[in-house]
Amino acid sequence: MSKRIKYLQTDRGDLPMYAEGIVEQDWDSYTEADHAVWKQLFERQSALLPGRACDEFMTGLEDLKLGPDQIPKFSEANKVLRAKTGWELVAVEGLLPDLRFFELLSAKQFPVTWWIREPEQIDYISEPDLFHDFFGHVPLLANPVFGDYLQAYGAGGVKAAGLDALSFLARLYWYTVEFGLIQTEQGLRIYGAGIVSSKGESLYSLESAAPNRIGFDLQRLMRTRYRIDTYQQSYFVIDSFKQLFDATEPDFTGYYAALQAQTPLAAGEIAPGDTIVQRGSGEGWVLVGDV
Numbered sequence: 001m002s003k004r005i006k007y008l009q010t011d012r013g014d015l016p017m018y019a020e021g022i023v024e025q026d027w028d029s030y031t032e033a034d035h036a037v038w039k040q041l042f043e044r045q046s047a048l049l050p051g052r053a054c055d056e057f058m059t060g061l062e063d064l065k066l067g068p069d070q071i072p073k074f075s076e077a078n079k080v081l082r083a084k085t086g087w088e089l090v091a092v093e094g095l096l097p098d099l100r101f102f103e104l105l106s107a108k109q110f111p112v113t114w115w116i117r118e119p120e121q122i123d124y125i126s127e128p129d130l131f132h133d134f135f136g137h138v139p140l141l142a143n144p145v146f147g148d149y150l151q152a153y154g155a156g157g158v159k160a161a162g163l164d165a166l167s168f169l170a171r172l173y174w175y176t177v178e179f180g181l182i183q184t185e186q187g188l189r190i191y192g193a194g195i196v197s198s199k200g201e202s203l204y205s206l207e208s209a210a211p212n213r214i215g216f217d218l219q220r221l222m223r224t225r226y227r228i229d230t231y232q233q234s235y236f237v238i239d240s241f242k243q244l245f246d247a248t249e250p251d252f253t254g255y256y257a258a259l260q261a262q263t264p265l266a267a268g269e270i271a272p273g274d275t276i277v278q279r280g281s282g283e284g285w286v287l288v289g290d291v
């Protein structure tokens, strides 16, 4: 699809009239082929996720009344989100500068890429598209505790940018918002957007013997490097979104100072003091796209 740069006037009085980086979704410009890509991915993931994704995610999918037939309209999703949690979606061309991204989150605005991948990219795309951003991230924005966490994350990001600590916060986003697992009474479940939007990683994250699954520990997690070219070598497991919210409530300034003095851990490493939910075999760490 062609690239567009069109700036949109927002209807929120508390924000600048022309918000940098925000474009129109221009829903009428989607082709039949675009809707067909959504349908194929939507049907595949919604068949896979019951019993694998956490209840909060599945409830969000229902609340948003998402279905296979057409690419969702951000304006429709916004009616549901505003009423449930006060979040809203804004359309963007692609990844934003860090500070801009954090500012949006702290204002409860979630940037969603407006374009969808091409049919040849069904199994793997190297940058976020509408399917990842919408299907992966938006359902949990309907959850109040997760929504509050993400807003606090945004505010924390603005602060961390001034403390030269963005790499630590990026790891937190990666291992929670993108690749988090959650322990439930029914068993281990997925909540990370990067997992729920990927067929291969939805299976691998729960069922492969290769990766480590480690109990969530904020400072340990922020010490851990990540790789963007493989499925994860370690997943961090929370007990609840409340645990995540509470653990991230304190001021991180002191944590950053301590972290800056430590050497990072490799993505697949086990450290003393880890709560091991499941130790990975390390065998068959899989390249992304190699489903």
Ligand code: PHE
Pocket (backbone or CB within 6 Å): 149, 152, 153, 154, 155, 156, 157, 159, 160, 172, 248, 249, 250, 251, 252, 253
């Ligand atoms: N409490 C954090 C801080 O002081 C803010 C934050 C909240 C960061 C949630 C990340 C996630 O920086």
Ligand code: CO
Pocket (backbone or CB within 6 Å): 128, 132, 133, 136, 137, 178, 193, 194
């Ligand atoms: Co994402």
